[in-house]
Amino acid sequence: MAEAAPTAASTTETTPTSGTTTGDAAQRIEPPKLHPLLRFILIRIGISVLLIWGVTIVTFLLTNLVPTDPVAAILGDRAAADPEIVAQTRERLGLDQPLIVQYFTYLSNLLHGDLGVSNQTRTPVLDSIGQVFPASIELGIGAILISVILGLLLGLLSALKQNTIVDHAIRTLSLIGISAPTFWIATVAYFVFFFKLRVIPGAGRLDPWITPPPKVTGLYTLDSLLAGQMATFTNALGHLILPSCVLALFTIGLLTRFSRSSVLDIIKFDYVTAAKAKGLPTSTVVFKYIFRGALVPIITVVGLAFGSLLSGAVLTETVFAWNGLGQYAYRGATTLDLPVIMGVGLVIGIVYIIVNFIVDLIYGFVDPRVRVR
Amino acid sequence: MRRLTRSFVAICSTLALTAGLAACSGGSDEAGGSGDTIVAETAFSLATIDPHRQFEFTGSTIDNALYQTALEFKDGDLTKPTDGLCSFEMSDDDKTMTLKLKQKDAKFSNGDPVTVDDIVFSFERLQGLKGNPSFFLDGVKVKKVDDETIELKSEKPNPALPYILPNSSIGIVNSKVVKENKGTTDEKDDAEQFLNENSQGSGPYKVDTYDPDSQVVLTANEHYNGPAPKYKRVVLRNVSAETQLTDIQSGQAQVAYDLNSDQANSIDDSMAQKTSLPSTRSLYIFNNMDSKVSDITTNEDFRKAVASAIDYDKILELSGEGAQRMAGLVPNEFNGAVPKDQAPERDLAKTKKLLKKSGYDGEKIPFHYSSDQSVNGVDLAQLAETLQAQLKEAGINLALKPAPSATQLDGFRSGKQPMGIGTWGADFPDPSNYNVFVPGGSVAERVNWDKGADPAITKLAEKAEKADEDSRGDAYATMYKSLSDTGVWIPLVQPVDTIVVGNSVKKFVSNADTSFDFAKAE
Numbered sequence: 001m002a003e004a005a006p007t008a009a010s011t012t013e014t015t016p017t018s019g020t021t022t023g024d025a026a027q028r029i030e031p032p033k034l035h036p037l038l039r040f041i042l043i044r045i046g047i048s049v050l051l052i053w054g055v056t057i058v059t060f061l062l063t064n065l066v067p068t069d070p071v072a073a074i075l076g077d078r079a080a081a082d083p084e085i086v087a088q089t090r091e092r093l094g095l096d097q098p099l100i101v102q103y104f105t106y107l108s109n110l111l112h113g114d115l116g117v118s119n120q121t122r123t124p125v126l127d128s129i130g131q132v133f134p135a136s137i138e139l140g141i142g143a144i145l146i147s148v149i150l151g152l153l154l155g156l157l158s159a160l161k162q163n164t165i166v167d168h169a170i171r172t173l174s175l176i177g178i179s180a181p182t183f184w185i186a187t188v189a190y191f192v193f194f195f196k197l198r199v200i201p202g203a204g205r206l207d208p209w210i211t212p213p214p215k216v217t218g219l220y221t222l223d224s225l226l227a228g229q230m231a232t233f234t235n236a237l238g239h240l241i242l243p244s245c246v247l248a249l250f251t252i253g254l255l256t257r258f259s260r261s262s263v264l265d266i267i268k269f270d271y272v273t274a275a276k277a278k279g280l281p282t283s284t285v286v287f288k289y290i291f292r293g294a295l296v297p298i299i300t301v302v303g304l305a306f307g308s309l310l311s312g313a314v315l316t317e318t319v320f321a322w323n324g325l326g327q328y329a330y331r332g333a334t335t336l337d338l339p340v341i342m343g344v345g346l347v348i349g350i351v352y353i354i355v356n357f358i359v360d361l362i363y364g365f366v367d368p369r370v371r372v373r
Numbered sequence: 374m375r376r377l378t379r380s381f382v383a384i385c386s387t388l389a390l391t392a393g394l395a396a397c398s399g400g401s402d403e404a405g406g407s408g409d410t411i412v413a414e415t416a417f418s419l420a421t422i423d424p425h426r427q428f429e430f431t432g433s434t435i436d437n438a439l440y441q442t443a444l445e446f447k448d449g450d451l452t453k454p455t456d457g458l459c460s461f462e463m464s465d466d467d468k469t470m471t472l473k474l475k476q477k478d479a480k481f482s483n484g485d486p487v488t489v490d491d492i493v494f495s496f497e498r499l500q501g502l503k504g505n506p507s508f509f510l511d512g513v514k515v516k517k518v519d520d521e522t523i524e525l526k527s528e529k530p531n532p533a534l535p536y537i538l539p540n541s542s543i544g545i546v547n548s549k550v551v552k553e554n555k556g557t558t559d560e561k562d563d564a565e566q567f568l569n570e571n572s573q574g575s576g577p578y579k580v581d582t583y584d585p586d587s588q589v590v591l592t593a594n595e596h597y598n599g600p601a602p603k604y605k606r607v608v609l610r611n612v613s614a615e616t617q618l619t620d621i622q623s624g625q626a627q628v629a630y631d632l633n634s635d636q637a638n639s640i641d642d643s644m645a646q647k648t649s650l651p652s653t654r655s656l657y658i659f660n661n662m663d664s665k666v667s668d669i670t671t672n673e674d675f676r677k678a679v680a681s682a683i684d685y686d687k688i689l690e691l692s693g694e695g696a697q698r699m700a701g702l703v704p705n706e707f708n709g710a711v712p713k714d715q716a717p718e719r720d721l722a723k724t725k726k727l728l729k730k731s732g733y734d735g736e737k738i739p740f741h742y743s744s745d746q747s748v749n750g751v752d753l754a755q756l757a758e759t760l761q762a763q764l765k766e767a768g769i770n771l772a773l774k775p776a777p778s779a780t781q782l783d784g785f786r787s788g789k790q791p792m793g794i795g796t797w798g799a800d801f802p803d804p805s806n807y808n809v810f811v812p813g814g815s816v817a818e819r820v821n822w823d824k825g826a827d828p829a830i831t832k833l834a835e836k837a838e839k840a841d842e843d844s845r846g847d848a849y850a851t852m853y854k855s856l857s858d859t860g861v862w863i864p865l866v867q868p869v870d871t872i873v874v875g876n877s878v879k880k881f882v883s884n885a886d887t888s889f890d891f892a893k894a895e
Contacts, residue, residue, distance in 0.1 A: 072783035076428045076505035078800065080786060081815030085503050088560065120420045121585045122565055132586065187615050195619045202625035203616050204588075208412045208608040321414075321612040323587030331417075331586060334745060336779040 044360050048353050055349035056110065059342045060103050066336065071095065073336035074119050093119060093338075106342070115346070116339030118332075125343035128328060133347070134218025135205060136324035139317070140309040141219075142244030143251065147309075148302060150248070151255025156291065158256065159263035170256060177253025186246045186319035193242055201238045203321035210235055243320040247313055251305045258301045262294040269293065296363065303359035307352045411604040411878070411894060413628035414620055417611035419585045423568040424544035425498050428505035433541045434630075435609065437887050438591055440544025440574035441479060443472055443492060444535055449884020451653075451802035452708055454535035458487060458545060458575075459523070461538075467530035472523040480596035481547040482572065482579040493517045494548035494558065496525075501558040506542035509800070532842060533803040539886065540801055547573040577602050577892035587611050591891070602892040617873075621645050627875040628889055633750025634693025637871045645873050648883045649695040652749045652870040653799040655702050656756070658863040659785075660792055663821035667791035669733055676860025678727035681720045682767035683760065688866050691759055692751045695869030701853035702797065702807050704867050706885065709804025709837075709849030711857065716864070724767045737772040741784060741793030744775030748796050749868035756865075757794060788821050794865075802885075804849035808834065810862055811852075822861055830855050 034042070071089050072080065079085045090096045094105060109116060115125040158170040193200045201207055205220050213224040213232050220236035266272060267290060275289045314326035325344060332340030419431035424440050427433060445457040454461075458479055459472040472492070479487040496515045500507055512528040525534065537543070548556075550573050556564035572580040577599060578591035591607040612620065617629040618636050622644045629645075637647050658679065660670040669675050689696050701711030742757045754775060761771045774793070776784065784790050797816070800806050809816040811834045813824025825831065833852035840848040857864055872889055874881055880895040 066780075068780040068783045070779075072786055073779035077797075077809070077816065078508040079503075079505045081809075081818075082508070085507075088503060122421065123585070128586065131584065190616065191619055194625075195623050198623075202620055202623065203612055204610060208588075208610060208625075209410045209606075318613050319616055321587075321610060321616055323584070323611070327611075328586055334777060334779070336777075 041361065044357055048357050051353050052346075052350055055346055055353070056107060057103075059345035059349065060106060063338050063341050063345070064099060064102070068336055070119060070336045070338050110346075115343040118340050119337045120331075120335050120340075125339050128340070129325070129343060129347055131218070132323055132325050132328045135322060136310050136313060136317075136326065138205075138219040138221060138240060139243055139247060139313060139322060139324060140306060142240050143247040143309050143313075144302070144306050146244055146248040147251035147255055147305065151252045152259050152298065154252070154256040155259025156263055156286070158260045159267065160286070162264065171260075174253040174256040177249040178257070179253075180249065182246065182250065183315040183319065185249060186243070186316050189242055189246050190319055200242045201235065203319075205239050205322060206232070206235055207239075239320075243316050243322055246320075247309060247316045251309065254305060255298070255301060259294060259298050262297050263290055266290050266293040299359055299362050303355045304352075307348075307355045310348075310351050409603075409605040410608060411606070411628065411891060412608045412610065412620075412626045413630065413889070413891070414610050414612040414617045414626045415630035416613055417585065419589075419611075421565060421569060421585070422572065422580065422583065422589070423565040424542055424546065424574070425495070425502055425506065426504045426565060427542060431609070434888060435580075435589055435591070436541035436544050436574075437576070438578040438607065438891050439572045439576045439580060440541060440546070441476075441487070441576050442539050442541065442543055442545065444538040446539050446802075446884075446886040449882075449886040451536075451706060451885050454539055457539065458492065461535060463532070463535065467532045467534075468527050470525040470527075470531075470534050471518075472525065474521045474523075476598060478598045479575045480598060481550075481575045482594040482596060483547065483550065484596050485547055485549065487545060487575050489517055489520055489523055491548045492523055492545050494551070495543065495545045496523075497558040498546070498551075498556065498562065499543055501560065502562055503560055506540070509537050509540060509543060530839070532845065533801065533805045536803040537801045544574055544576075547575075578607060581606070597892075599892070603895040604891060607891045621873050621875055624875055624877060627878050627894075629873040630888070631750075632871055632873050633747070634695065634869065634871055636750075637873050638694070640873060643876070645875050646878075648872050648874060650870045650872070650883065650885050650888070651695070651697065651704060651706050652868040653704055653802065653885065654748055655699060655704060655797050655867060656748060656751065656865045657702060657795050657797070658760070658792065658865060659790075659795045659820050660861050660863070661788070661790060661820045662826065662861060663788065666789055666821065667738065669731070669736070669738060670791050672731045672733075673860060674727045674731035675733050676863070678724045678731060678733070678767070679764065679769060680717050680860050680863045681727065682724040682764050682769060683717075683863070683865070684719045684763050685716065685865070686719075687759065687763065688756070691756065692749075692866045692868050693871070695871070696751075697867040697869075699864035699867045701850070701857050702810055702862060702864055703804050703849070703853055704799060704802075707799070707802050707804060708846040709807075709853065711850050711854045715854060717857075721767055724769075728768060733769070735768065735770055737770045738792050739774045739790070740771040741774045741776065741781055741790040743778040743781040743794075746778050746796075749870050751866070751868050753794055753796075760794075785819050788819050795862075804846070804853070805838070807853065808838075810856060817861075820861060827859065830859070 070093070071086060074089060075085065094102055097105070106116070113126065115129070117124055118128065154170050154174065158167045161167045190203070194202055206212060210232060212220060213227045213229050216223050216226050221233060221240060224232035224236055272285065272289050275285045310325065313324060314330050316322065317324045317326040318330070325347070328340065329344040332344060415431060417431050418429040420429055421427050422432050422435050422439065424436045427436055442457045443459045444454045444461060447453065447455040456475055458474065458476050460475045462471045474489055474492070476487070481487060493515055496510060500510050513531070513534070514526040516524045516526065518524050527534065546568070551564050551568070554564050554567040556562055569583050570580065575597065577594055577597045579594045581590040581592045583589050588611065589609045593602050593605040614631040614633070614636065617626065617631055620626040621629040622640055640647070660676050661667050662671055664671045685698055689698060697705055698713045698716040699705065700713055700716040703710040705713055740757060740761065742753045744754050746753045757773055757775070761773055764771055785793065785795065808814055811817060811830060812822045812826040830852065833855055837845060837848035837852045856862060870888070872883055874883070874889070878894050882890040882893040
């Protein structure tokens with residue numbers, strides 16, 4: 001492993017302080033050397049913090065640039081006609097303050113873990129996000145598991161069977177997955193699998209007459225297992241299957257195409273040819289040589305896909321009445337609920353940053369060259 | 374390579390098997406849940422279930438089941454307010470209403486009896502919160518006379534008061550408990566969250582769990598003084614109309630609120646029953662009266678040309694079976710409605726003459742509407758496109774200006790939109806609720822139609838306000854007919870409110886007052 005370039009500080013002599021004569025005995029102060037991987041992690045953390053601050057500015061500015069008065073969305077026709085009520089509402093929401101004051105108030109509250117209160121429901125945004133986020137996590141995990149397993153395998157199979165009927169079939173399927181409109185797929189799938197075939201339960205995270213398990217993680221499948229409620233677990237899992245599959249379709253298509261092209265690039269390398277020539281078993285060549293080499297660009301796509309699955313499932317959540325972050329964001333946007341919009345924007349931004357951070361770390365582990373760039 | 378293919382097939386099979394097992398075990402054989410649970414689905418319009426703050430459809434639906442009111446509309450007859458918790462008497466000058474506590478056996482969900490103090494507190498809290506529904510008791514002084522009597526004194530004659538008091542926003546709360554939980558009768562009140570999670574009413578149900586984004590569960594109030602509801606548990610879920618259609622047919626839900634008439638008609642009678650009620654909402658075109666906003670919409674001939682260019686029968690068709698023509702802004706079932714047979718008809722020859730007279734030369738007129746809004750199944754975007762096509766046939770060019778509801782509403786309120794589609798939902802079933810459209814009224818000001826701009830209408834409005842109980846209906850109808858004749862507001866259609874009920878519900882009550890009465894369903 002190459003050593004990190006010495007920092008400017010480590011090559012500079014310390015200046016003797018006035019009044020002290022150290023002469024030739026002046027000593028170099030060697031700063032403690034950071035392990036390259038640790039330095040890499042610290043730099044990434046610093047960048048992530050700056051990015052999150054940037055996200056707060058962008059979400060705040062974009063939200064406040066909307067050419068609509070949020071008070072109009074809150075007040076009914078009669079109340080909106082009463083200047084006293086309008087003024088009181090504006091004051092209560094802090095909208096009577098200059099924009100810069102509003103931002104610093106927002107930032108200060110943010111540092112105290114306060115994302116504000118919904119203009120519509122008057123419930124703390126953080127509490128609401130805490131309620132809906134586990135639902136999106138559960139759906140996202142379900143979808144990403146299905147996507148990764150199927151997407152990578154299909155991509156690998158497609159590349160290894162290049163230009164055969166299997167390859168063409170997989171490429172066609174992946175194209176359908178990428179281009180089919182989610183809302184339509186979700187509606188049709190719900191109609192067919194729930195209404196016609198009766199193989200899955202209906203909309204929502206649980207049947208309406210089932211009480212949710214005691215909250216630990218907010219993931220019904222996990223919480224019901226922890227509580228030992230197997231009937232609730234199977235019901236929750238049943239509800240999770242179809243929306244996860246629908247949500248996974250796009251990502252399966254994306255990962256299939258991406259992993260196929262990535263594997264095709266790696267197959268041409270000499271070390272793969274050498275491995276085959278050595279007579280190594282096919283599974284060793286495929287998984288240890290080809291697949292590992294192809295993994296680095298695939299990790300990026302998986303990371304970004306997971307971020308978008310957590311934040312962009314509005315349509316799927318709407319069709320399946322899945323009370324997650326997507327539905328919460330949609331409701332906030334349509335009712336011009338500024339604290340909700342800013343809160344969701346910030347959370348989504350943080351999710352992407354964290355996912356990117358984890359992806360960077362995985363790069364560091366998977367590909368040692370990354371650490372010394 | 375074969376091994377890889379086998380591995381792939383094995384993994385896929387495992388996934389499919391897991392999915393199948395989970396799905397089958399998670400699938401429900403007991404559609405509709407257990408016998409004492411009723412599942413209702415609607416696309417939530419819900420901010421709160423604190424009765425004195427709520428002003429949305431879903432909040433009102435829930436509060437109807439949680440709270441009793443001083444007066445009621447018996448069997449949904451919106452023309453006859455009747456006794457609720459109290460009996461009532463109006464003074465001859467319509468300025469004083471005397472309420473007498475009638476249901477002395479009424480109890481809140483914690484077993485406390487309902488008292489006059491609770492009623493007074495509820496009225497005063499509604500007024501003091503300065504929220505969306507506070508206007509209901511504007512200018513009304515509330516006074517406890519004794520342990521059985523309350524007096525409501527209005528500054529001006531207030532014949533609409535009996536029609537206002539049945540509103541679920543004026544639900545009676547347990548004053549003692551609400552006060553213990555930061556409830557007050559002014560803006561300092563902080564009991565909203567408490568009331569969202571712990572309803573304090575004497576209605577047939579109490580709140581069990583409350584999630585304004587997903588689901589609200591109600592359970593029977595064992596202290597309710599009426600017949601015990603057959604369904605002990607009500608689950609109201611936030612579900613899109615498309616999913617409601619599937620759920621009502623499968624038995625997953627027993628009540629669907631948001632299906633449009635096409636969706637409702639697509640359901641086989643063996644699966645569900647359809648109940649259609651006249652909507653209490655009006656759809657209209659507005660024309661701005663400020664020449665700085667538009668030179669042409671201020672022209673009466675042009676406005677009348679627009680009114681005679683519309684093919685109302687097509688609009689009716691678009692709105693679904695059960696929708697009605699409107700000759701005025703007041704819904705046909707209300708006292709003071711203009712008879713339907715006086716509604717304008719399409720007459721393109723008349724339009725041509727009027728356009729020529731108005732000097733309109735084909736310029737494009739910005740036409741504003743909410744692109745994301747559907748009113749009782751009438752999609753406003755579709756309605757705007759239909760109107761654009763119809764008016765184009767008559768030589769009138771509209772430039773469609775769609776916007777999200779909040780943006781559109783803000784623009785309308787700012788008074789800068791020349792023309793567009795407006796909607797008005799009745800706050801209470803009385804013609805005086807539509808005075809806001811009279812010059813100088815709060816909605817009229819949005820089209821810059823100021824007080825005194827039309828003395829004849831102002832005079833008719835004053836006459837209607839002063840009319841006695843027997844003649845006020847006709848007086849209002851005359852005034853609203855004149856209002857329509859100006860063309861500032863062009864009434865389009867009164868939509869229909871369709872509720873679909875699953876066949877597992879054998880008996881139910883659905884009317885214009887409560888939409889669907891959970892407590893009376895069997």
